Amino acid sequence: MKITKIETFIAGNPWKNWLFVKVHTDEGIHGIGEGTLNGFAKTVEAAIHELSHVVIGMDPFDVEVMSLRLFRDVFSDGGQIQGSALAAIETACWDIMGKVTGQPLYKLLGGKCHDKLRIYANGWYRGPRTPESFAEKAKIVKEKGYTALKFDPFGDAWRTVEPKDFHLAIEIIKAVREAVGDDTDLLIEGHNRFSVHTALQFAEKMVPYRPTWFEAPVPPQRISAMVEVAKRSPVPIACGEDYYCREQFMELLKHDAVHIIQLEPQFLGISASKQVAGMVHAANGVIAPHSAQGPICSIVCAHLNMATPNFFLHEIFDEFNEPWEKEILTNPMHIDNGYIVPPDSPGLGTDLNIEEILKHPYQPGNWLPLFRQGWEKRQTNK
Structure with a gap:
C-alpha cells in the first residue's frame, strides 16, 4: 500500500x-x-x-x-x-x-485500559467576565453531568495584574466553587500568562477553593520557570500543551516537579504521544492531553487516553462549540453524563463530511486572541 x-x-x-x-x-x-x-x-x-x-x-x-x-x-x-x-x-x-x-485506533495503541473516560468541560464560560456569569454557566454545565470544569478567570492579564483585577479573578474562582459544590474538580487555566511571582501569588490565594490544578501559569519556553512555580505552588501545576517534541518533555520531567502532563497529540503525532505518555508513567505522573482544537483532535485524544493506563482527565470543547460541529463528522463523539468512550469502528471510527465543511469557509478573523480584552466571549476577531 x-x-x-x-x-x-x-x-x-x-x-x-x-x-x-x-x-x-x-x-x-x-x-x-x-x-x-x-x-x-x-x-x-x-x-x-x-x-x-x-x-x-x-x-x-x-x-x-x-x-x-x-x-x-x-x-x-x-x-x-x-x-x-x-x-x-x-x-x-x-x-x-x-x-x-x-x-479501532485504541486497540492498535495497546488496547482498552478503561471502561470509560471521565471528561472535563472547557469553553463553557463564554460571556462577560463576572462572578455571576461564571457561576450561572457553571451550574448549567454541572447539570449536564460534568464532574470537572476548566476555566480562565484572568481576563487579558499578562505577567502582572492590578489589585482590582487580581481580586476579580479570585472572586470568579470562588463563585464557581460555590456554584458547583465540593464534589467537582475545578481546573484553573493560566494560558501562560504570568511571571513566576504573580503565578505564585495567585496559587496561594486560590487554595481555599481547592483547585485540582493550576494550568500553564507561566510561559512554556523557560522550563526552569515552570519548575520553580511547580515546586513552590500549593496547588498542583499542569502543563505541556505547548511542547512539540519528546525532548522538551524529557527536560520537564527530569525535575520531578510537574506530574500532570497535558501533551498535545496535534503537535507530536500519535506515535510520539504514546511514547511521552510512557515517559510520564515512568515518572509516576498522569496525562490529561490538550484537546481544545477541532473534533478529530478530541477523538484522537479519546483513543490515546483509552489505551493509556496513567490517563487522568479528557478535555471536551465539543459540547460548547458551534452547533454545526456535530455535522462535519459522520460519527461525532457521544457524551454520556460526564464520560465518553472512543468509537469502536475501525481506525478513528469517523469520517469527514466534506459537504458540511464547505459550508463554513476559512475566515482570517477566526482565532482566539487570549490577550485581548473580552476574548472570553469567543467572537470573531476581524
Whole structure:
C-alpha cells in the first residue's frame, strides 16, 4: 500500500479555523487527520502540502520512519507548525491502519485500559467576565453531568495584574466553587500568562477553593520557570500543551516537579504521544492531553487516553462549540453524563463530511486572541 495524495480542508469555526486532512492510498483506502493551530490554519495547510513529497509513495503503516523524515530529515525547527503538519498526516495514517486491520485506533495503541473516560468541560464560560456569569454557566454545565470544569478567570492579564483585577479573578474562582459544590474538580487555566511571582501569588490565594490544578501559569519556553512555580505552588501545576517534541518533555520531567502532563497529540503525532505518555508513567505522573482544537483532535485524544493506563482527565470543547460541529463528522463523539468512550469502528471510527465543511469557509478573523480584552466571549476577531 502506498500514499498517493493528500487533500486539506478548512472549516471556519468562529473562534478557531479547523484544518483537516485526507490521505489517499493506491488501494482506495483513505484516512483523516487534523492539523488545527490557532491563528495558523493556512500556514499549516501550506506546510502539509510543502512536505507532502516526503510521504507520497510511502507505506502508511511506516509511521515511525515517516515521522523522522517529517521532523528530523527536514533539518529545520518548524515548531508547532511543523508538528501540526506532521500530526495531521500521521493521524490519517493511523486511521488507515485501523481500517486495514479492522480495529479501532485504541486497540492498535495497546488496547482498552478503561471502561470509560471521565471528561472535563472547557469553553463553557463564554460571556462577560463576572462572578455571576461564571457561576450561572457553571451550574448549567454541572447539570449536564460534568464532574470537572476548566476555566480562565484572568481576563487579558499578562505577567502582572492590578489589585482590582487580581481580586476579580479570585472572586470568579470562588463563585464557581460555590456554584458547583465540593464534589467537582475545578481546573484553573493560566494560558501562560504570568511571571513566576504573580503565578505564585495567585496559587496561594486560590487554595481555599481547592483547585485540582493550576494550568500553564507561566510561559512554556523557560522550563526552569515552570519548575520553580511547580515546586513552590500549593496547588498542583499542569502543563505541556505547548511542547512539540519528546525532548522538551524529557527536560520537564527530569525535575520531578510537574506530574500532570497535558501533551498535545496535534503537535507530536500519535506515535510520539504514546511514547511521552510512557515517559510520564515512568515518572509516576498522569496525562490529561490538550484537546481544545477541532473534533478529530478530541477523538484522537479519546483513543490515546483509552489505551493509556496513567490517563487522568479528557478535555471536551465539543459540547460548547458551534452547533454545526456535530455535522462535519459522520460519527461525532457521544457524551454520556460526564464520560465518553472512543468509537469502536475501525481506525478513528469517523469520517469527514466534506459537504458540511464547505459550508463554513476559512475566515482570517477566526482565532482566539487570549490577550485581548473580552476574548472570553469567543467572537470573531476581524
